[in-house]
Amino acid sequence: MIKRTLALASILILTGCSTMTPPRYSVSVDNVQALKKYENAQLTFSDFKQSAAYSSNCRLMGPIQPADNLSMPEFVAKAFNDELKMADVYSEHGTKISGDITNIAFSSVAGLTNGYWDISVKLTSSNGNSIDVHNKYEFKSGFDAITACNATADALTPAVQDLIKKTVTDPSFSTLF
Incomplete structure (x- = not known):
């Protein structure tokens, strides 16, 4: 009986976890317009x-x-570069902007059925200037774990889109180039 219980518990533990993968990043029309x-x-x-x-x-x-x-830093950098490419302001030989994700957290249970992504970055230009940007993106998550965690994964792209929008519409953004 104990062996059967341990076997069942092991199976549940091994099959209970799965990686939630957000969709690939998609470019935001609003961000492209702001970058133009x-x-x-x-x-x-x-x-x-x-x-x-x-x-x-x-x-x-x-x-x-x-x-x-992709790692989170790779995902965020690729998102920024995808937006730049669509706005025709991307160049590998242009001003280089490095980034540091200084805060990244999510919740799938804010207010029971809501969630958020909280992301902050410090961007530093090869010209020496830097800016700090913070964005908290809120969304509906769901009550049960499967729904809430999938909604949280799906919300990563719009959270990064909002972070980029906040960055490129910040008056300090132009000091980076």
Whole structure:
């Protein structure tokens, strides 16, 4: 009886976790429009790191990790660069902007059926200027763990889109190039 209980518990533990993968990043039309006002800029986001601790576990469901086996810094840098490319202001030979994710956290249980992504970055230009940007993106998550954690994973892209929008519409953004 004890062996059967241990075997069942082992099976439940091994099959109970799954990685929730958000969809690939998709470019925001609003961000592209905001970036087009910098038509003479030539930028690239590179050398992203993450100094903030990040707990990727969502309830007992498992971790939330970006698509394509990217790390969070790679996901955010790729998102910035995708937006720059669509706005025709991307250049590998342009001003290099490095980034540090100074805060990254999510909740799938804010107010019971709501959630949020809380992301902050410090962006530093090769010209020596830097800006700090913080964005808290709120969304409906759900009550049960499966629904809430999948909604949290799905909300990563719009959370990063909002972070980028807050960045490129900040009057200090132009000091980076």
